[in-house]
């Protein structure tokens with residue numbers, strides 16, 4: 001990759017960051033990317049590496065928060081997106097591409113016969129909960145503490161600045177993994193609960209797979225009481241052709257997807273059993289409202305299809321094994337690391353210091369230590385990553 005310096009375009013003596021501060025609060029558009037004092041700006045990516053505007057090259061273990069299963073500029077995705085774009089990027093009519101992606105996802109998640117597309121995982125979660133509310137005729141939502149489900153008012157941390165308490169009036173937040181408290185809450189609130197929202201390996205709660213017994217309890221209790229089980233696999237879908245839920249052997253009623261299924265383009269999808277998804281059918285007089293000017297646009301749909309077609313069982317198993325190798329190598333070197341398969345989280349006493357030292361040593365991770373493997377990686381890349389961890393040393397463990 002040729003090196004570049006976009007910073008040179010800033011007025012003389014001004015850094016790109018200083019220029020950005022004038023038009024973007026804090027210098028960028030995503031709070032989740034912030035690393036103090038401010039993150040560098042990316043210039044371009046190719047395979048599993050990216051180069052920033054100062055020409056510094058790093059192995060990308062962050063992959064746009066796990067979305068880029070094939071890394072950057074993956075040939076089949078570039079070709080599929082370019083071909084779709086050449087025929088028109090979005091239409092005021094549906095296209096065959098959304099049928100194909102829906103069929104592909106239904107083939108992977110057998111119980112989710114029907115799908116609707118959106119532009120982010122946030123929207124997918126929101127529409128899944130709305131479908132559950134419409135189908136059950138109840139308003140209540142039970143979710144688990146410290147689990148991130150996007151930036152929709154109802155599911156952000158209680159007390160979040162700018163979110164009125166009223167937005168969470170019908171939301172019950174429970175401790176994750178406490179089966180007894182969960183059953184007691186259902187006993188008390190069963191009549192008003194539309195849905196339980198569950199992430200099987202929540203990133204912000206430490207990226208540990210939930211105990212199978214707890215997942216089975218949640219499924220059994222929700223089914224018995226007519227409460228919808230909404231599984232959020234926005235991050236974990238990459239772990240198996242049918243997502244992490246298929247490895248548990250537990251079926252939900254609705255599933256929210258995003259990130260990897262768009263091939264690197266903005267995407268969200270809600271899928272589920274026809275009994276729940278029917279609420280979106282616009283032929284119904286009481287249909288649930290769901291639009292989105294760019295929902296199911298053919299560029300995203302075709303890119304997503306190309307990404308999924310190149311992400312079959314053997315590919316998934318290969319990067320899951322690379323993830324196991326990285327986890328093992330990090331543990332051997334004294335790091336604390338969680339996760340499963342191609343998803344890992346590295347613990348540190350000082351995550352910001354770890355982030356910067358690794359970045360300087362040539363590896364990009366997420367601010368909270370979340371990392372993932374992409375298909376362009378191989379054993380040599382993992383060895384290079386382990387070498388970088390050795391260089392940053394024990395001081396930031």
Ligand SMILES: Cc1ncc(COP(=O)(O)O)c(C=O)c1O
Pocket residue numbers: 065119120121122123125148149150151199203232233234235258259267
């Ligand atoms: C588990 C989970 N659900 C939902 C979302 C929201 O997805 P998006 O950022 O595309 O809105 C995320 C984003 O990180 C997520 O990790």
